[in-house]
Amino acid sequence: MRELAKRDDVIGLEFHVDYWDYIGWKDMFANPAFSKRQKQYVSRLGARYTYTPQMVIGGRVHAVGSERDTVEKHIRATRDAARVHPPVTLRREGEALIIEIGNAPVSGTYDVTFVAFDKPHTTKVRRGENRGQTLINANVVRELAVVGKWSGKAATYRVSLAGKKGDGGCAVIVQHRGPGRVLTAARLPFGQQ
Numbered sequence: 773m774r775e776l777a778k779r780d781d782v783i784g785l786e787f788h789v790d791y792w793d794y795i796g797w798k799d800m801f802a803n804p805a806f807s808k809r810q811k812q813y814v815s816r817l818g819a820r821y822t823y824t825p826q827m828v829i830g831g832r833v834h835a836v837g838s839e840r841d842t843v844e845k846h847i848r849a850t851r852d853a854a855r856v857h858p859p860v861t862l863r864r865e866g867e868a869l870i871i872e873i874g875n876a877p878v879s880g881t882y883d884v885t886f887v888a889f890d891k892p893h894t895t896k897v898r899r900g901e902n903r904g905q906t907l908i909n910a911n912v913v914r915e916l917a918v919v920g921k922w923s924g925k926a927a928t929y930r931v932s933l934a935g936k937k938g939d940g941g942c943a944v945i946v947q948h949r950g951p952g953r954v955l956t957a958a959r960l961p962f963g964q965q
Contacts, residue, residue, distance in 0.1 A: 773827075773837065774892070777910035782847060783943050783959050785889060786912045789824065797900030801893070801912045809916075809951060816950055830854070831953040858924075860944060860958040864933070869960070871919070871929040871944050878924040882955055885945045886931050888915035888938025914938040922946055938962075 776784035789810055790802035814822050817834050825837030830850035835842045858876035862869060871884065889911040897905045914937035920929045933942075941961035947954040 773825075774908060774910040776843075781851075783945075783957050784911055785887060785943065786909055787916075788909075788912060791822070792824070792900070795900045797897055797902070800895070801890075801909070801914070803913075803916075805916060806913065812951060816952065831947050831951060854955070857956050858922075858946065860946065860956055862942070862944060862958050862960040864960065864962075867932060867934045869931040869933055869942060871931065873922050873927050873929075873946065873956075875926050876924055876955075878955070880948070881921050881923045882946050883918045883949050883951070884920040884922050884929055885947065885951075886915070886917050886919045887913055887943045887945065888933075888936050889913050889940045889942070890938055891940040911940060919944075 773784050773786055776782045787806040787809060788799050788801040788803065789807040790799065790804050791807050793799060793802060810826065811822055813828050813831070813834065817828070819834055823836070826834055827837040827843055828834050829843065829846040832850050832853070833846045835846055837843065856876050856878055858878070859874035861872045869886070873884070893909045893912055895907045895909065897903055897907060919931050920927070939962065941959055943957060943959040945954055945957045
């Protein structure tokens with residue numbers, strides 16, 4: 773994930789789940805909402821069970837995160853399968869994020885989802901399965917919220933950043949409800965205007 777998070781052609785986001793907390797070490801970034809989101813993906817994508825490290829690529833497929841060749845193959849296939857890319861621009865105005873999505877020939881309504889993430893973290897694991905390990909995380913998601921609906925016509929959304937966690941930046945994901953397939957996405961590292 774650290775490598776993917778550095779790339780310009782991928783928006784790599786870590787959604788930490790809480791269902792491993794019982795084994796002796798509580799993940800300080802875990803969120804029950806992220807566990808629920810993963811379970812929705814597992815159901816929708818026809819996986820046999822919930823697992824980590826799981827990567828969901830474009831809301832279309834999943835793979836074991838450590839299987840680099842498989843992940844890269846899915847990234848290429850997902851990019852090739854995406855036929856519509858409505859333009860999305862993000863800009864910060866003070867304590868607000870302005871999201872602009874252009875016109876595109878689509879059918880149906882899509883969720884416009886806001887995500888705020890942190891700069892990289894280094895965490896020493898003191899207990900549990902990874903005891904003694906040092907984990908380096910990139911783009912740890914701290915906020916997740918559907919901020920609107922989009923159905924093909926140009927639209928502008930305003931999101932207050934006041935009080936939101938996430939010191940690394942933000943992203944906007946336009947995807948089928950569920951969570952479903954990602955139609956398009958954009959990111960804005962904080963520090964850029």
